[in-house]
Structures are given as structure tokens and as C-alpha cells.
Amino acid sequence: MSQMTRALAIGRKDVESYYAKPPLITWALLFPAVLMLAMYLKDPGGYLAVAPGVIAMTLLFGCTSMAAIVVTFEKRAGTLRRLLLTPVTPQTIILGKAGSAAAYGLGTSLVLALGLGLLLGMPQANPLAFAVGLLLAAAAFSLLGILASVMVREVFEAMTLMNFFRFPTLFISGVFMPLETFPAWLLPLAMLSPLTHAVELLRLGVSGTCYFAWPWIPALVLAAYVLGAWWLVVRGFRRRAGQ
Amino acid sequence: MAAESNGPAVAVEGLNKSYGAVPALRGVSFTMPRGGVFAYLGPNGAGKTTTINILCGLLRPDSGRVTVCGLEVSQEPVKVKARIGVVPDESNLYPELSCGRNLDYLGELYGLTREARRARVAELLALFSLADRAQMPFRALSRGLKRRLVLAAAMVHAPEVLFLDEPTIGLDVPSARALRQLIRRINQEGTTVFLTTHNLAEAEELADRVCILIQGRVVAIGTPGEIRSRVERGTYLRLGLSGEAAAEDLLSACPAVKQAQRQNGLWRLEVAALHAALAQCLAFAEARQLTVNEVGVERPTLEEAFLSIVQQGQPPEVGQR
Numbered sequence: 077m078s079q080m081t082r083a084l085a086i087g088r089k090d091v092e093s094y095y096a097k098p099p100l101i102t103w104a105l106l107f108p109a110v111l112m113l114a115m116y117l118k119d120p121g122g123y124l125a126v127a128p129g130v131i132a133m134t135l136l137f138g139c140t141s142m143a144a145i146v147v148t149f150e151k152r153a154g155t156l157r158r159l160l161l162t163p164v165t166p167q168t169i170i171l172g173k174a175g176s177a178a179a180y181g182l183g184t185s186l187v188l189a190l191g192l193g194l195l196l197g198m199p200q201a202n203p204l205a206f207a208v209g210l211l212l213a214a215a216a217f218s219l220l221g222i223l224a225s226v227m228v229r230e231v232f233e234a235m236t237l238m239n240f241f242r243f244p245t246l247f248i249s250g251v252f253m254p255l256e257t258f259p260a261w262l263l264p265l266a267m268l269s270p271l272t273h274a275v276e277l278l279r280l281g282v283s284g285t286c287y288f289a290w291p292w293i294p295a296l297v298l299a300a301y302v303l304g305a306w307w308l309v310v311r312g313f314r315r316r317a318g319q
Numbered sequence: 320m321a322a323e324s325n326g327p328a329v330a331v332e333g334l335n336k337s338y339g340a341v342p343a344l345r346g347v348s349f350t351m352p353r354g355g356v357f358a359y360l361g362p363n364g365a366g367k368t369t370t371i372n373i374l375c376g377l378l379r380p381d382s383g384r385v386t387v388c389g390l391e392v393s394q395e396p397v398k399v400k401a402r403i404g405v406v407p408d409e410s411n412l413y414p415e416l417s418c419g420r421n422l423d424y425l426g427e428l429y430g431l432t433r434e435a436r437r438a439r440v441a442e443l444l445a446l447f448s449l450a451d452r453a454q455m456p457f458r459a460l461s462r463g464l465k466r467r468l469v470l471a472a473a474m475v476h477a478p479e480v481l482f483l484d485e486p487t488i489g490l491d492v493p494s495a496r497a498l499r500q501l502i503r504r505i506n507q508e509g510t511t512v513f514l515t516t517h518n519l520a521e522a523e524e525l526a527d528r529v530c531i532l533i534q535g536r537v538v539a540i541g542t543p544g545e546i547r548s549r550v551e552r553g554t555y556l557r558l559g560l561s562g563e564a565a566a567e568d569l570l571s572a573c574p575a576v577k578q579a580q581r582q583n584g585l586w587r588l589e590v591a592a593l594h595a596a597l598a599q600c601l602a603f604a605e606a607r608q609l610t611v612n613e614v615g616v617e618r619p620t621l622e623e624a625f626l627s628i629v630q631q632g633q634p635p636e637v638g639q640r
Contacts, residue, residue, distance in 0.1 A: 085427040093415050154411030158472075160377055162428040163401035 079168040086159070086172025087179065094142045095180040104141070104184040108134040109191065116196055127198055128278035129251030131185050135210065136217050136242060136271055138181030143221025144238035145231045146173055147313070152231065166313045170222060170306075177218035182210060198282060205291065206281025212298035213274035219305035220270070226312035245271045255287040273297045326389050328353045328480045328511040329374060334383030336369055336535075343369040344380070345535040351528070353479075356502075356512040358526035360519070362629055366535040367515045368408075371484055374513070375405050388479050401429065404473035404510075408485040410465040414458035418449055418468050421457055422475050429476035443471040447501065463494030470501060480511045487521060499525060519622035529621065531628055539628050547624045553577065554593055558586040558600055559613030572606070573599035585613060 094100070108130050116123040150156035159169060189206075192198040200206060224237045246252075248262060249271035258266060266272045273294030280286040288294060329351040336344040344366045351357040361367050372378035373385055376396030385392045388402045412421045419440055426436035444450040447467045452460065460468060466486065473481060486502065487495035495518075502525060506512050516522050522529060522543075529546050531539040539546055556576075566579040569586070575596035578589040590596035593616065604611050 082428055082430075085424065089413070089416075089424050092420075093413060153414070154407070154409045155413055157377070157407060157409075158411045158413075158425075159428075161375055161400060161405045161407075162425065163397045163430070164428060165397060 079165055080171075082164050083168045083171040083175060086164070086169060087176040090142075090146070090173060090176035091179065094146070095176060100141065101184070104134065104138050104180075105187060108188050112188075112192060112196075123196065124198065124283065125254065126252055127192055128282050129249075129275045131189050131192075132209075132213060132249075132271055132274040132278050133246060133251050134188050135181045135185040135213055135274065136245070138184040139177050139214055139217035140221035140224075140238055140242065141177075142180070143174065143177035143218045144224045145234045146177075147222060147225035147316075148228060148231050148234050166310060170219075170309050170313055174215070174218040174222055174309075177221055178214035181217060182214045185210060200281065201284030202281045204281075205277055208295055209274055209277025209281055209298075212295060212302060213270065213277070216270045216274075216298050216301040216305060219302060219309055223305055223309050223312060226309060226316050245269050248272070250275050250287070270298060270301045326386075327351055328388060329357075329513065330384075330386045331370075331374070332384040334370070334373065334385060335381045336366075336373065336378070337381055343535050344373075347383070347532070347535065347537055349530050349537055349540055351511065351513060353511050354509065355527045356506050356514055356525045358522035358529045359513060359515045359532065360522055360529060360625060361532035365532040367532060368484065370532070371405075371482055371513075371515065375403060375482060376400055401476070402478060403480045403482060404476070404478035405482045406470050406473045406484060406486050408488055410462070410469050412457045412465070412469060412472055415456060417454050417456055418460070419444065419453040421468065422472055425472050426475045431476065439475060443474060447471045463490050463497070466490060466494070466498055467501070470498065474505065474510075478510060480513060481505065482513045484515050485517065486514070487516070487518060495521075519620070519625055523621040531625060533629060543621050546628075547619045547621055549624050549627065553589050553591070554619075555617035556588040556590050556593065556596055556600065557613065557615035557617060558588060559584070559611065560586065560604055561610035561612055562607070564603075564607060564609065569600075569603060572603040575599055587617075
């Protein structure tokens with residue numbers, strides 16, 4: 077049995093243990109759905125401007141909700157030690173844990189996107205860009221979540237660290253207002269945020285336009301985030317997991 | 320390095336490990352033959368858990384060589400983990416998963432097919448008397464049942480070597496006894512057992528080889544008999560006689576008896592040679608027409624030997640490596 081099959085087993089178990097819980101699913105869906113409904117009621121023609129941003133935000137919160145605490149939590153519970161005693165590599169564990177977080181984030185954001193399409197008629201101008209954006213952003217966000225989890229010793233520290241990343245990111249990433257309206261001094265910061273690039277790829281998928289002249293720039297930046305986060309997570313996991 | 324099937328189950332050579340400036344293991348060397356129960360004993364902080372963590376591939380030593388089932392742990396940790404089972408000192412299965420699902424999940428991680436897992440889970444639940452709790456979440460089990468399931472989980476892939484770190488800690492007497500019976504059965508079925516415990520009676524009951532570690536050094540290794548023989552006090556014979564007899568008479572009739580004391584209606588005799596003393600005492604009773612209503616032998620226990628070794632500090636090593 078390959079390490080990939082074992083990673084799938086770890087991911088399936090994590091979905092069963094953490095993600096397939098009604099409170100988590102309803103919270104992840106209700107909050108963005110209500111937000112979109114409120115925007116639609118306020119301005120039925122303008123909701124499309126923020127829909128890609130809200131879908132990306134749903135993905136960010138979905139992918140990082142458990143990923144950010146899972147390693148610390150399992151270390152405290154002793155179950156990480158149990159996992160480390162089985163014939164799996166650190167990469168397999170990271171892949172399984174990031175995979176389940178990404179699957180949950182993708183699931184909730186896809187349900188939201190489908191709901192917006194079916195109920196409010198949200199278009200799909202470039203489905204490939206939309207799919208690539210969702211997949212790359214899910215991988216980057218879930219790995220960044222796990223990175224937070226391996227950087228700290230306590231669950232509350234991981235949550236604090238993640239909140240310091242997530243909430244400021246929302247305001248510098250074009251979720252609620254387009255990058256074109258950003259002041260010049262804020263744009264470099266926005267370019268550093270992976271959420272910016274996720275929003276722009278989803279915007280390209282929904283409306284066919286995005287901030288970047290060459291639309292695959294955000295895809296490349298997200299891919300770089302995935303590789304960088306993977307490298308950092310493997311290093312951090314090796315250093316911290318056995319402690 | 321190819322895995323050996325006839326070599327020792329575990330071979331440790333010159334193992335050193337420090338945490339910062341604090342040395343945890345200092346030149347630890349021992350071999351653990353296949354098929355037996357090897358008790359690894361030591362006071363708190365002696366380095367037992369550090370050794371187990373290194374043997375299981377969870378921790379890298381500073382120096383030294385460790386092979387498990389013929390595989391070098393630092394080179395092939397994943398292959399080593401596939402051939403060993405570990406019962407940690409904490410019951411660390413997944414609390415939200417049922418007993419059956421816990422075993423099934425671990426079976427999946429050890430590479431068992433779906434059919435093999437189904438059969439093995441049913442077999443283990445029956446063997447560990449947990450079949451009626453297959454659907455119960457792990458967190459709902461009593462402490463004793465949790466330890467039993469943790470042991471079952473370590474056996475899910477039928478490992479060649481089983482590491483048990485304080486397996487009966489915190490258990491009541493019946494649960495601990497039931498677990499010891501299971502450990503003995505697992506060993507009899509061919510699994511080599513590496514046991515750490517603070518319960519010296521447990522080690523004495525289960526182990527055929529004992530290694531004592533103090534301050535990160537191996538200070539004694541051998542069979543329980545060899546370790547017990549290090550205690551300076553002699554062997555005692557406990558004798559119950561139906562009538563009265565004077566200590567002087569008993570001592571003069573039994574030259575193999577060095578000292579005689581009456582305790583709670585019984586004679587407690589320190590003997591130089593057990594066989595001779597017993598024969599002489601029986602002859603003494605017969606000559607005096609006394610009935611022997613109780614005979615017992617008090618040997619130094621492993622606990623006494625352990626305490627004696629710990630009190631001595633770091634005596635030279637004995638027994639065979």
C-alpha cells in the first residue's frame with residue numbers, strides 16, 4: 077500500500093472526526109450565504125462584484141478552520157504520537173491533513189458557488205480559471221493553516237496566530253472592494269496576500285475579467301505559495317511533531 | 320541493510336542522547352533475543368521512555384546504532400514501524416471513533432486490505448473481549464477497557480516486536496491481571512515483548528530477561544534469577560510445625576540452617592543450602608514426631624534486587640550482554 081493511499085486514509089478519518097459535523101458545516105455555509113443575501117437585497121445588480129471575494133473568503137475559512145489547530149490539538153491529545161508510530165512519512169501525514177482541510181474548504185465554497193449560480197444566476201465566464209483558482213487556493217490555504225499549527229505549542233496560540241493572518245488579509249485582498257480602488261500604498265501588501273490572487277482567479281472565472289493583465293500571474297503566485305508552504309510545513313513538522 | 324529473521328529482535332550499541340546539556344542515555348548497549356519478554360526497568364528519569372522513542376523511530380539518537388528486526392532504525396524508520404507495535408503509557412486512540420473504527424483505521428495505515436482488516440478487527444475484538452463494544456466510542460470505555468483496546472490496536476498488523484510502556488499503569492487489580500494474561504498469550508503466540516514497568520512483580524511474572532537502567536546507563540542485565548542473585552541477603556525457609564521446638568535444637572539438628580526465628584507461629588529459617596536444609600528440617604520433625612503443616616521458600620524478589628541496585632548507584636555490569 078502506497079503512502080498516497082495512507083494519506084487518503086488519514087484524510088478520510090479527519091473528515092469523519094472533524095469536518096463532517098453539522099455545526100461546522102452549517103456555520104461555514106450560513107455565514108457567507110447570509111452575507112451574500114444581504115448584499116443582494118441591498119443591491120441586486122452589485123452582488124457579483126463581491127461574490128468571488130466571498131467565495132474565496134469561505135474557502136480561506138473552510139481550509140484553515142481545523143487545519144490551523146489539528147496538529148497542536150492531536151499532539152495534546154496524544155493521537156499524533158499514535159499516528160507517528162504507524163508506517164507513514166511526515167509528508168503523508170501532512171498530505172492527509174491538508175487534503176481533508178482542502179476538501180472541506182472546497183466543499184463549502186463549491187456549495188456556495190452552486191447556490192449563487194442556481195438562486196441568483198451567478199455566471200461562469202471562465203470555468204477553468206474558477207476551478208484552478210479554487211484548487212490552488214485550497215491547497216495554499218490548508219497548508220498555511222497546517223503551518224500555523226506546527227509553529228506553536230498550544231491550540232489557542234494557533235487560533236490567535238491564524239486570526240492575525242485571516243482577518244487583516246480580508247481587508248487587503250480585494251474581497252469587499254476591487255483592487256483598482258485600492259490606494260497605491262496598499263497595493264504591494266495586497267500583492268503579497270494569497271487571498272488576493274485567489275479572489276482575482278475566481279473573479280476571472282465568474283466575470284471573465286481580473287486585475288492582472290496576464291491572468292495566470294495569480295495562478296503562479298498561488299502555486300509558489302503551495303510549494304513554499306509545503307517546504308515550511310515539512311520542516312516545521314519534522315522539528316515539532318516529536319516534541 | 321536487509322532484515323534478518325534469525326538475529327536479535329533489538330540490538331542497541333553505544334546509544335547516547337542528551338536534551339541540551341542534560342544526558343538522558345550514556346552509552347546504552349543491549350540485545351534483546353527474539354521470542355521472549357524483555358523487561359527494561361529503571362527509576363523515573365532513568366531514560367526508559369527516551370530509549371523506547373529511539374527504538375520506535377520517534378527520536379534520533381546523538382550517537383549509537385539501533386537495529387530492530389535487523390533493520391537500522393535511523394535508516395529505515397517506516398519499515399521498522401511496519402514491523403513493531405507500540406502500547407504507549409497513555410491511552411491515545413481516537414476518542415470520537417468507535418472501538419471497531421479505531422482498529423480499522425490503524426489497519427488501513429498498516430496497509431491491510433479491506434477484507435483483511437474486517438477479519439482482523441473481528442478477531443482482535445473477540446480476543447480482547449471487546450466484541451460487544453465494537454460500536455462504542457473509545458472515550459466511553461473504562462480505563463481498563465481502554466488499555467485493552469490500545470493493546471489490541473498495537474496488534475492490528477501482527478507485529479514481530481511489541482513495545483509496552485507501562486501497560487498496566489493506573490489499572491485496578493483484575494484489569495491489570497487480565498492485561499498481563501493477554502500479554503503472556505501474545506508472547507506465547509510468537510511476538511517478542513519489550514516491557515517497561517514500575518511494577519516489579521509484573522516484570523518478575525512476565526519477563527525472562529531484565530535490563531536495569533540508572534541515570535542513562537545500563538547497570539544490570541540478565542535473567543530475573545541472575546538479577547535476584549545480586550541481593551546480599553540469603554534464602555529463607557518458612558516452616559510450620561505442629562508442636563513446640565527450641566531454636567537451639569533446630570539449629571544443632573540442621574547444620575544447613577544459619578538462623579532460626581519464630582514469627583506468627585511459623586519458623587523463619589535463613590538457610591545456607593536450601594535442599595539440605597529442607598531435608599534436615601523434615602528429618603528433625605520426624606525425629607521429634609512433629610507434623611509439618613506448612614513449608615515455603617522466600618527468595619529475594621526482583622523488587623529487592625532492583626532497590627539494592629538502585630541504592631548502590633552504579634555498580635559494575637553483571638550478566639551477559
